[in-house]
Amino acid sequence: MSVDSATVRRIAHLARIAVADDEIEHLRGELNAILAFVEQLSEVDVAGVEPMTSVSPMTMKKREDAITDGEMAELVVKNAPASEDHFFLVPKVVE
């Protein structure tokens, strides 16, 4: 499978990465090179093979549903590019 420029734009948007018009062609070439390389996987007979979900057989550890941490709003927002009164600030989302 290979991607066309419309698909490159769609993927970029899904990935939330702005791509300039003059980058599309170059990106398309790179993505297609990678896709051509991984194409060989389709020749593997995987009939009856379970997809891997965990490299080592383990049951996921669970813990009691209890509050174990908190009361540190100051620290949580410390690295935010914009915050006010312990809230993260974002551009207007809802009109």
Place this chain on the structure above:
Amino acid sequence: MASKKRKTTKGEPPKTEKGEPAKTAAAAPPTVAADAAEKTDLTALTLTEARDALRKRELTSLELTEAHLAAIEKAGALNAFVLETPEHARDMAKRADEKLAKGEAGPLEGLPIGVKDIFATREVRTTACSNILSEFVPVYESTVTTNLWRDGAVMLGKLNNDEFAMGSSNEMSRFGPVVSPWRRKGAETKLVPGGSSGGGAAAVAADLCLGAVSTDTGGSIRQPAAFTGIVGIKPTYGRCSRWGIVAFASSLDQAGPLARTVKDCAILLRSMAGHDPKDTTSVNLPVPDYEAAVGRSVKGMTIAIPKEYRVEGMPEEIEALWQRGAEWLRAAGAEIVEVSLPHTKYALPAYYIVAPAEASSNLARYDGVRYGLRVPGRDVTEMYEKTRAAGFGREVRRRVMIGTYVLSAGYYDAYYLQAQKVRTLIKKDFEDCFARGVHAVLTPATPSAAFGIGEKSSGDPVEMYLNDVFTVTVNMAGLPGIVVPGGLDRQGLPLGLQLIGRPFDEETLFTLGAAVEAQAGHFAPEHWWES
């Protein structure tokens, strides 16, 4: 320019030292004319030698730390450190000296090390060498580094790596490429140290630190170790906690050490490893005394040579090194058998679906809201898009987009599901091999020696990916893998051998690694950068 041999361990009788003799050592008075103190350059000590000298009070951690800080100062040309923390290091060294004096030394007390800039370090800038993390200063400490400080290690600074650990040459860092301390005989061409842990490998090989803590998702510890003539181990998935490590591909990421000897790595891994309730994939198994495994006999062990690792176009010298490695182990009493790991060739393509897919999910958190860089936009979506376009480098953008594509509606089964099924088969190849009584698999570490900076930056990203052809299989199967230097090629550059072990049997790898090391010796570059 001839490369000096650091010193060979050949013929040295195997030593089995017990864990913590510090308490008894503290009672002994400091001896002035001791071996270690006589060495004019304290940075030439191995981690093991430095530890023993500190315990015997032949030198202080502050002296050792100052020597390393001075070496770092002179090694700017290598660009190995992205942040030096000398004040921090001196404070830690002074505290270590107090503990050593009181006989309360931890296993790593007073030993100066470097930390890959992918581990969150409290109040010390952590960037994963990406612009998108900007000047991020964590308010918490990763579990692995917490364990190291608990055991007394001293942090010299943060080490360069490929952005988000995505790369095989350390050319993809926001702080610029790392220059390998190694050069080809008679040439001054700048070579890559490998990646993604290029800063750590260069720093260890150049004697800027006694060891480095690193991560390995597809070969990021082992390939740079091979390129710089040092030792690196990626432990079994689950052995070290991933908590506080900037996530790349969560089902493949694992922390491990880089150091100049097998024993140094064994000592570091013992401190790094262990169960952590904060990482659901960290296993609750006791951590063995890895150091005790160094020097054990390999007699009776079965070592497999997988025929599929004989790839097309592989230089003759790599093949010769591989044969030599097998001979060394046979001479030491191991049995060598040929095996088939039929799905080997599919590991790399499967990796380049699984790793980008997981990366695209993990890197979704860099949205310009909670931390790091923000580029303003008309609305929230444009803000996301502009922030991520400006913050991510070329390779990261590429992988996030590939990952997004293979996970998108209509393509998921063809790519991601197929890759995860192939992954099951890759793992089964190894299981079948181990079930036949094989203790470890011996392979070359890389398909070539180090290459020049810029030599593989052509249009085709796959050319760079091929560097990891021998290492990704190990991550795909979640197994432990160690790389030990095997010799120098015709150009005078290091080549490494890889040993792949059974799950959670790192001890056997340390035993076998030490057996190879005893035959191959150690290799060190000329210190050309100290001008």
